[in-house]
Amino acid sequence: MIVSILAPFTFGLTFFLFGMYAMRSGFQNLAGKKMEEWMGRFTRTPLHSFWIGLFATFVLQSSSAVTVLTIGLTNAGIIQFTQTVGIILGTNLGTTVTTELVALKLESFAIPMLLIGVALWLMPRRNIRCIGLVVAGFGLIFLGIDTLKVMAKPLEQSETFRSLFLESSHSIWIGLITGVIFTALIHSGSATTVITMGLLSHQILSMETALAIVLGANVGTCFTAVIAAIGTNTASKQVAWCHTLFNVAGAIVFLPFLSQLALVSAFLTDSPSMQIAHSQTIFNLVCSLVALPFVPQIARFIQWLIPDKRRPTDLTFRKKMVSSRWK
Structure with missing residues (x-):
């Protein structure tokens, strides 16, 4: 039982993450070199x-990667913290693009896409x-999803697993902590969302627990x-904690309304996977x-909340240096 669950989980997750990496590498080589310049020049207004945050997340296929890039630019003094809040809001919405594509159930194209990409x-x-890396990456992602589905059957038959998630369905907080x-x-x-989609489609999870x-x-x-x-400067820490606190606040605010969110997504589509994808998009869109x-x-x-402890004279000098770079 354990092997029949762990083997497809390990291989499926490996294929998925490697596919994300390949796709990200392809996009980065196509447009990534200009990304820092765009983020520095085109973030004047929220x-x-x-x-920029939405587009960068679509290109890099990772909200974490965009946030880390933003932290690096802020630490280097290329952009200021006030310019990054809008980027953070955009990354949250940009990350739903991958989920929506995954929910389309294109697993049958996995091998052809992989062969074309190679x-x-x-x-x-x-x-x-x-472009080949991007196509092959998509193929690996769908291959990973197809592999992850194999573990759903033994999980569905496992009384231990069923009782565990039955217990978690009584408290959505357990589901929230599990996701974190x-x-x-x-x-x-x-990857977490994709695994959740698979479990939901086999009725191992309730919709509210999945959300x-x-x-x-x-x-x-x-x-x-x-x-x-x-180890970075104060502005970079502000970026990281702004992203964290915003997502925590959004999750806490939406948590009591999961039933309503499930009803709205069920109205939009009958597919459990698409319901998850639409719910995530609605959540991030409303919050942003x-x-x-x-x-x-x-x-x-x-x-x-996270004050800069440097002297005002140091801050003035730093701002002058930053503004002079873009003149």
Whole structure:
């Protein structure tokens, strides 16, 4: 029983994460070199920052990667903390693009996409090779999903596992914490969401428990950013904790309304996987749109919460240096 669960879980998760890495590498080589320049130049307003965050997350296929990149730019003094709040809101929405694509159930195209991607990668031209990485990455992601489905059958038959999730269905907080911990361990909220989709489609989880796990995954994805901010300047720490506190606040606010969120997603589609994807999109879209008009207030609150202990003269000098770079 344990082997029949662990083997497909390990291989499926490996395929999925490696596919994400391959796709991210392909996109990075196509547009990643300009990403820092775009993030430095086109984040003058909260709305511009929001779109840059959304686009960057789609390109890099990881909200954690974009947040870590933002921390690096802030630590280098290229952008200021106030410019990063909009980016953070955009990353939360951008990460739902992958989930929506995954929910389309394109697993039957996994092997053809993988073979096409490898064929393109063997081509001499650099751009075609990068496109090949992206295509092969998508193929590996769908292959990983197909492999993860294999573990659902023995899980469905396991009384221990059923009783565990039956217990967690009585408390959505357990689902939330499960999502946080698992995502923090594997550093991928998308992977956690995909596994949750598989369990839900086999009726191992209730919809509310599944949604609680997805909300937890949104919080768990901040763990990488918090680690990346260790040893950096105050502005970088403010970026990491702004991302974390925003996702925690959103999860706590939405937690009592999971039944309503489930009803809305069920109205939109009959597919359990699509319901999860739509719910995550609705959650992130509502949170981002509600917060976007209050970006200056959010920035001031975070700066009050994590104050910069440097002297005012040092701050003035740093700001002059940053502004002179872009003149």
